[in-house]
Amino acid sequence: MMETVHIFVKSSLPKYLRSLNVPKSFAGFANLSGEDWLNLCPLFFCTAVFVMAVYRIFLGGSRRKNKLPKVNQSLMKEDSKVVTQMDIEDIGDKIAFCRCWRSKKFPLCDGAHNRHNAESGDNVGPLLLRRAEGEK
Numbered sequence: 001m002m003e004t005v006h007i008f009v010k011s012s013l014p015k016y017l018r019s020l021n022v023p024k025s026f027a028g029f030a031n032l033s034g035e036d037w038l039n040l041c042p043l044f045f046c047t048a049v050f051v052m053a054v055y056r057i058f059l060g061g062s063r064r065k066n067k068l069p070k071v072n073q074s075l076m077k078e079d080s081k082v083v084t085q086m087d088i089e090d091i092g093d094k095i096a097f098c099r100c101w102r103s104k105k106f107p108l109c110d111g112a113h114n115r116h117n118a119e120s121g122d123n124v125g126p127l128l129l130r131r132a133e134g135e136k
């Protein structure tokens with residue numbers, strides 16, 4: 001295995017690179033023949049693969065953390081976490097809590113989930129809480 005790598009690095013690669021007709025200016029690319037372009041293809045391909053690999057290694061890792069879409073599109077973005085606290089006594093007999101994160105009255109449902117569902121094909125809806133009959 002190492003013998004093959006050695007031959008490639010010490011002999012084949014230098015021979016290939018010396019055989020390339022690399023112009024001295026960008027304008028010189030216009031004068032290359034079809035055969036010159038064909039000979040340059042492996043070099044361009046390997047360079048592109050190398051650049052993509054470096055790009056993915058150094059930039060892809062930081063992107064990977066945010067691959068999933070955000071649930072919260074716009075509500076209280078200045079806060080590190082959206083937490084809502086309510087007293088049970090204030091809830092009344094019936095209340096609908098938003099679970100789609102699109103309500104203008106968040107955390108209460110204002111029906112915005114209907115538009116979201118129609119536009120996205122999603123099926124989200126509110127959490128409905130109601131007191132049992134006779135309970136207070």
Ligand code: FES
Pocket residue numbers: 097098099100101102103108109110111112113114124125126127
């Ligand atoms: S508006 Fe979000 S669940 Fe109704």
